[in-house]
Amino acid sequence: MQKISAVIITYNEEKYIEQCIKSVEEVADEIVVVDSFSTDRTKAICLALGVKFIEHPFNGFRDQKNYALDQASFDYVLSLDADEALSPKLAKSIIAEKNNLEFDGYRFNRLNNFSGRWMRFTSMYPECKVRLFNKNKARWSGHNIHEIVVLINPKSSKRLKGDLLHWLYDSYEESIDKVNKYTTLSANEYFKQGIKFNFIKLIFNPTWHFINSFIFRGGFLQGYDGYLVSTIQATTCFLKYTKLRKLYQIHKQRIRAIPYQENDTHSIKQIYSDITASSKKIGFDAKRALYNFSGLGNYSRNLLHNLLQYYPKNSYFLFTPKTKNRYILYNDSQYKFVLPKSSILRLLGFLWRSMYIVKDIKRNKIDIFHGLSQELPIGIEKTDAKSIVTVHDLIFIRFPEFYGWFDARIYRLKLVHACRVADHIVAISTQTKNDLVNLLNISPSKISVIYQGCNPLYWKPCSQEYYQQVKTNHGLPERYLLYVGTIEERKNLLGIVKAIHKVNIHLPLVVVGRKNEDYFKEVHDYISENNISNIIFTNNISNAELPAIYQNAECFIYPSFFEGFGIPILEALVSGIPVITSKFGCFNEAAGPGSLYVNPHNHQEIGEAVLKVINNSELRSKMISTGLEYANNFKDEVIASNYMRLYDTLLKLN
DSSP states (O other): OOOEEEEEEESSOTTTHHHHHHHHTTTOSEEEEEESOOSSSHHHHHHHTTOEEEEOOOOOHHHHHHHHHHHOSSSEEEEEETTEEEOHHHHHHHHHHGGGOOSSEEEEEEEEEETTEEOOSSTTSSEEEEEEEETTSEEEEEOSSSEEEEESSTTSEEEEEEEEEEEEESSHHHHHHHHHHHHHHHHHHHHHHTOOOOHHHHHHHHHHHHHIIIIITOGGGGHHHHHHHHHHHHHHHHHHHHHHHHHHHHHHHHGGGOOOOTTOTTSHHHHHHHHHHOSOEEEEEOHHHHHOOSHHHHHHHHHHHHHHHHOTTSEEEEEOSOOTTGGGSTTGGGSEEEOOSSHHHHHTHHHIIIIIHHHHHHHTTOSEEEESSSOOOTTGGGSSSEEEEEEOOOHHHHOGGGSOHHHHHHHHHHHHHHHHHOSEEEESSHHHHHHHHHHHOOOGGGEEEOOOOOOGGGGSOOOHHHHHHHHHHHTOOSSOEEEESOBSGGGTHHHHHHHHHHTTOOSOEEEESOBOHHHHHHHHHHHHHTTOOOEEEOOOOOTTTHHHHHHTOSEEEEOOSOOSSOHHHHHHHHTTOOEEEESSTTHHHHHOTTSEEEOTTOHHHHHHHHHHHHHOHHHHHHHHHHHHHHHGGGOHHHHHHHHHHHHHHHHHTO
């Protein structure tokens, strides 16, 4: 039976905290309360009940709840508010599920109590929430007010029977106070996000909230209470947009006169000063960050995270046709999202990104616009913004056979245009810089090399308890070799399989990566024809699970024919495992002095390198220690600093 930590955040919760704690006692193996220095009896009640009690400053509901997750001893966490409690039926469902917690998250209905009456109708019910989840595969995200749990793999969830009981308002008077408080916070958050007020929302949204709650969701079945709750929901919507309008009016009239108050973190003045104190407005083409879940997307998300973490005073604008996946970003509420103005351009997002985005760059007075994936919009050179483009590789020029004719042509046109209009170019490796100079005749002085980093998850050792869970879920063997990357011809997985077969390596090879079906069939046919039984193809490995798989591998094999950099190599070094990779191209930049280098065309050489690593513990230890030391060159703070120096240099050239 797996263990569960219950985590609860509190501030002056003496009224409800005892019933909350007692409702989880049979379910949880540990109860953690994170308190924001309550002034009532909350602390005394918690200590008397024997919970783990931690005091921590309050920086918003989302951030406080994520801090509470980090204090939990076990991977599975039941996260509650102090005014919530498990119903007996829900408690039984969770206890039954503890024997086999196979999903990343578990959701259940929340039943709200309004002034002593349970509201089983109106838009308050059923209000399905994920509150039991694996903390390695989910975080609290969204705004710091209306926070939600976001699973890395949303499909890995299950609905449990029973209700999470929530004491919403004890009286009409209390509801007025809370609505006033939360609408102020919501308006402030919207203002900070750059979300604009418009009269259409002010007029129609409150009306729709009432009609939906009272009529379509059956509020009328609960009589006066249903009418009252529906009215409160409509009023909440109305006040939020009314206060947002007022913020913009004050901002427009008085922004230059508002003093900076360092400690007044919840005031409107602080929000104004945050905006005016920002030293730079930096815009990004954020399509890959939100909708690409492999190399380009990982690069974009990691860079945005690093810049926000180490240089939080800047304003970061993410230009994207849609924001559906915004919650995959770390601290997504700290960015300002810029979307197309018209519904047509939102539908034709590619057209907006290629051309019409320039109007929005001008309107937002962006200082620097950074194209993160080898392209810049037409007309960027006519704005006041300095422009940067990151170039990852020129594989479509070097090896056009790996691409369709049309794709290779489009990629080339976009890259040539971006390099021509950019004020500066970032190459992710010296190899890529040399290709830009030699293949596109770009001046070396226009190009800087700034390496990539990897997801912060890789720097954190995974517990053996968590690894055993991953191992069981995916049927991993005790010892194994590892390949991570797209299963395509350029990555040379077939070369690894042939090497293993040629020198008779018995350790299984675990393969993680998206499949190119034609090439996968070629690899699979070779395996079948030669009766090879030690190749394991995995499915549905999440980003949260991958570090554990890396960290427990014997070695990482990556004899790719060509890369722009090779981020899986860095992930392996950071994970503390030996690396075998190709001796050509950029690979020595990524893998460093402690790795073994092979000819990717020579299967015998690849196989002998693998045998050398797995049979020589002294060599293996030396490769690991040298690799970890070399990986320090790719730490988040180093990469963020390199980019910020480049941004500063460009702005000084004005």
